[in-house]
Amino acid sequence: MSPSRPRIPEATVARLAVYLRVLVGLADGGRSNVSSGELASAAGVNPAGLRKDLSHLGPCGVRGVGYEVATLRDRIARVLGVERSRPCVLVGIGNLGTALADYAGFGSRGFRFVGLFDAAPARVGQQIGGQPVRPMEELDEVVAATAATIGVIATPADVAQPVCDRLTAAGVRSILNFAPVALTAPAEVDVRQVDLSVELQVLAFLGQQRGTTVEVGA
Amino acid sequence: MSPSRPRIPEATVARLAVYLRVLVGLADGGRSNVSSGELASAAGVNPAGLRKDLSHLGPCGVRGVGYEVATLRDRIARVLGVERSRPCVLVGIGNLGTALADYAGFGSRGFRFVGLFDAAPARVGQQIGGQPVRPMEELDEVVAATAATIGVIATPADVAQPVCDRLTAAGVRSILNFAPVALTAPAEVDVRQVDLSVELQVLAFLGQQRGTTVEVGA
DNA sequence: AACCGCTTGTGAACGCAGGAACAAAGTCGC
DNA sequence: GCGACTTTGTTCCTGCGTTCACAAGCGGTT
Numbered sequence: 001m002s003p004s005r006p007r008i009p010e011a012t013v014a015r016l017a018v019y020l021r022v023l024v025g026l027a028d029g030g031r032s033n034v035s036s037g038e039l040a041s042a043a044g045v046n047p048a049g050l051r052k053d054l055s056h057l058g059p060c061g062v063r064g065v066g067y068e069v070a071t072l073r074d075r076i077a078r079v080l081g082v083e084r085s086r087p088c089v090l091v092g093i094g095n096l097g098t099a100l101a102d103y104a105g106f107g108s109r110g111f112r113f114v115g116l117f118d119a120a121p122a123r124v125g126q127q128i129g130g131q132p133v134r135p136m137e138e139l140d141e142v143v144a145a146t147a148a149t150i151g152v153i154a155t156p157a158d159v160a161q162p163v164c165d166r167l168t169a170a171g172v173r174s175i176l177n178f179a180p181v182a183l184t185a186p187a188e189v190d191v192r193q194v195d196l197s198v199e200l201q202v203l204a205f206l207g208q209q210r211g212t213t214v215e216v217g218a
Numbered sequence: 219m220s221p222s223r224p225r226i227p228e229a230t231v232a233r234l235a236v237y238l239r240v241l242v243g244l245a246d247g248g249r250s251n252v253s254s255g256e257l258a259s260a261a262g263v264n265p266a267g268l269r270k271d272l273s274h275l276g277p278c279g280v281r282g283v284g285y286e287v288a289t290l291r292d293r294i295a296r297v298l299g300v301e302r303s304r305p306c307v308l309v310g311i312g313n314l315g316t317a318l319a320d321y322a323g324f325g326s327r328g329f330r331f332v333g334l335f336d337a338a339p340a341r342v343g344q345q346i347g348g349q350p351v352r353p354m355e356e357l358d359e360v361v362a363a364t365a366a367t368i369g370v371i372a373t374p375a376d377v378a379q380p381v382c383d384r385l386t387a388a389g390v391r392s393i394l395n396f397a398p399v400a401l402t403a404p405a406e407v408d409v410r411q412v413d414l415s416v417e418l419q420v421l422a423f424l425g426q427q428r429g430t431t432v433e434v435g436a
Numbered sequence: 437a438a439c440c441g442c443t444t445g446t447g448a449a450c451g452c453a454g455g456a457a458c459a460a461a462g463t464c465g466c
Numbered sequence: 467g468c469g470a471c472t473t474t475g476t477t478c479c480t481g482c483g484t485t486c487a488c489a490a491g492c493g494g495t496t
Contacts, residue, residue, distance in 0.1 A: 052483095
């Protein structure tokens with residue numbers, strides 16, 4: 001009914017998540033209100049951009065005063081859908097998968113892993129973050145039982161596509177992929193790619209470029 | 219002479235790293251040449267965009283034929299500066315830090331960790347990926363001895379800023395930060411932020427938005 | 437009650453990235 | 467040797483994201 005959410009740009013959504021984290025920290029510290037300049041500084045963005053981001057939620061500040069921390073926090077949380085905890089499944093319990101399963105940041109941000117899966121028999125049965133690692137055979141069953149709509153892939157690259165196929169077949173609608181391969185999935189499934197080494201390579205390139213200035217470099 | 223490298227957009231650099239990974243895989247598979255369409259498909263991007271990205275390197279393909287895999291691979295590697303291995307230090311050997319230290323993708327992409335550091339005495343001395351975890355006191359010494367210019371932070375959020383300060387003081391020029399806080403650093407130091415939970419939140423928002431929208435017109 | 441300073445919210449301009457279409461060039465076949 | 471096909475490299479254009487700058491609104495003060 002209410003078209004209060006025409007569309008929020010993806011870049012804005014990513015920053016809203018950052019603002020939310022900062023606001024939670026401020027609220028825990030006892031702060032009751034905050035200005036856009038201070039919030040922008042803490043989030044590492046431009047104050048004007050922050051205000052424009054928040055404008056997508058409708059007016060939520062008081063002119064001359066600033067933003068009420070608790071109110072803004074709850075409002076962003078509601079828009080991002082963090083109010084209700086979302087069930088996720090995680091496939092690939094290697095080093096990275098273990099780190100993700102143990103990472104407290106997910107739980108406090110509206111995500112809970114309802115299933116940890118690995119194809120290696122040696123890992124099945126281990127307890128990670130209070131949960132047992134399950135065999136891949138139980139994937140469909142767990143996804144159906146928990147209504148998980150989000151899947152996280154932390155497997156080696158060569159099995160990521162089969163895992164993706166199994167996740168989509170099981171009914172997962174959104175996939176976060178840490179394996180360094182481009183996944184193919186049906187159009188109705190969102191796939192988001194995170195490549196840790198790409199970030200490092202971009203960083204190295206920027207540093208190299210600035211270090212060598214503009215010289216061509218023989 | 220020719221300003222063959224005026225400036226390469228950051229988004230292009232990120233994709234070049236992806237192309238490089240695909241090309242290495244093709245070369246290992248014995249492929250000798252590849253077309254832009256096939257390469258774009260494997261990388262998950264638009265063919266025209268791929269050609270535009272490669273155009274920043276100057277002409278490196280043959281019209282009517284395609285790109286020579288080995289040549290293009292080496293050319294991208296040289297532009298990204300992957301030819302020579304870059305020394306990096308990693309601070310914070312928790313779950314995520316261990317995953318990063320063990321991740322083979324870094325070593326094969328021109329990065330090597332020359333020092334693993336942690337403040338917890340219980341972790342110091344452990345062997346991770348063939349290297350010992352060192353105490354923070356040895357940070358300056360190792361950075362100076364190895365000429366490491368890249369630092370990776372995988373610590374809890376509350377100590378990330380002090381660690382950042384120590385890294386910059388030790389001479390590190392580029393920092394990749396996995397801790398969920400915005401870091402403050404001198405202007406001559408590049409800081410790149412990676413927040414795993416933000417990616418998950420964006421994914422959840424997109425899924426939620428698609429699940430509930432589109433009903434406006436119906 | 438009115439003024440003043442501070443902060444939000446919004447409108448406009450700039451720059452950048454992405455996509456599609458077209459021209460150039462090289463190879464293969466006849 | 468010539469023509470046609472394939473694929474690259476480039477150019478234009480559309481849309482988005484970001485930034486700057488200003489008007490609107492509220493609280494505090496006199």
